[in-house]
Amino acid sequence: MSLSKEQDHWELIYSSKSHVDLSWYQSTPKISLELINQYATGKENNIIDIGCGESFLVDSLIDQAYKNLTLLDLSSKALLNVQKRLKDICPIPINIIGDVLKIDLESNKYDIWHDRACFHFLTKEEDIKQYLEKVLHALSDKGTVILSTFAVDGPERCSNLPVHRHDQESIKKIFGKHFLIDLSLHENHITPKGKLQSFNFFVLKKRISKIIQ
Numbered sequence: 001m002s003l004s005k006e007q008d009h010w011e012l013i014y015s016s017k018s019h020v021d022l023s024w025y026q027s028t029p030k031i032s033l034e035l036i037n038q039y040a041t042g043k044e045n046n047i048i049d050i051g052c053g054e055s056f057l058v059d060s061l062i063d064q065a066y067k068n069l070t071l072l073d074l075s076s077k078a079l080l081n082v083q084k085r086l087k088d089i090c091p092i093p094i095n096i097i098g099d100v101l102k103i104d105l106e107s108n109k110y111d112i113w114h115d116r117a118c119f120h121f122l123t124k125e126e127d128i129k130q131y132l133e134k135v136l137h138a139l140s141d142k143g144t145v146i147l148s149t150f151a152v153d154g155p156e157r158c159s160n161l162p163v164h165r166h167d168q169e170s171i172k173k174i175f176g177k178h179f180l181i182d183l184s185l186h187e188n189h190i191t192p193k194g195k196l197q198s199f200n201f202f203v204l205k206k207r208i209s210k211i212i213q
Contacts, residue, residue: 006099010075013159019054019081023158023191024117029057031187031201032116032146036061039144039203043067045111048138050100051118053078054085062089069093070110072100101130105138113138113145117199120149120163128164128174136178145179145204147171151186154198171202179204 019025036047048070049057061069071093073079079095086092096103100118113135122128135145149166150158157163164170168184175181183203188196 004074004099007074009159009161010073011077014054014075014077014081019078021192022053023193023195023197024053024189025192026189027056028060029055029116031185032057032114032148033060033064035146035183035201035203036066036112036114037064039146040066040112041142046070046109046140047112047114048072048105048110050113050115051121052082054081055116057114057116058082058093059086059089062086062091062093067091070096072096072098072103074099100134101127105134107137108140110138111140111143113143115146116148117150117158119147120166121158121161123162123164132174132178139206141206141208143206144182145175145202147202147204148187148199149202151198151200166200166202168200168202171204175204178207180207 043065044067046068047066049055050072052071052073058069058071071079071082076097079097083092083095119131122131139145150163152165152167154165168181171181181202182205185201187199187201189199190196
């Protein structure tokens with residue numbers, strides 16, 4: 001099966017570099033973990049990590065006894081490396097190789113939709129709209145989106161690809177019809193090479209329409 005241009009790009013990244021050398025590497029994804037713990041309603045929550053790569057978030061979630069974990073990434077190499085790393089830990093999370101814009105996700109399934117540094121690679125309006133549709137389809141009515149992107153003073157490119165940097169106004173413009181921003185915070189991420197990258201985190205909750213009888 002031939003790979004798409006995007007898949008080929010990320011397969012090369014994860015095949016040619018150690019995960020500890022990648023700019024987004026975190027030994028412990030502290031903010032993501034804290035937010036999941038804050039917004040999860042129980043260890044049975046269905047949690048999906050969008051564009052997970054080889055993130056150690058899943059290790060921490062397993063350590064904390066979360067049971068229903070799904071990893072989604074374009075790179076089969078990244079997911080294979082995660083499987084190898086977790087081979088002695090049960091349960092092994094569900095792994096999905098695919099493009100979040102194209103893959104079929106079960107309706108109303110996920111309680112937590114986590115995305116650290118995947119969404120900001122969407123620079124076309126139609127792709128951003130399609131991402132929103134995927135979130136709306138797959139997230140439960142009381143679910144939570146935890147979204148992290150480069151801030152407006154962050155890098156303009158990552159892994160030789162352009163990115164779309166975001167602040168509260170741009171997130172409101174994209175998600176505001178269907179979601180409320182419940183929380184936002186800033187992170188200064190230090191890369192393995194010692195460079196500072198400015199990130200914003202947004203926690204989004206679905207707007208629930210009231211039925212008038």
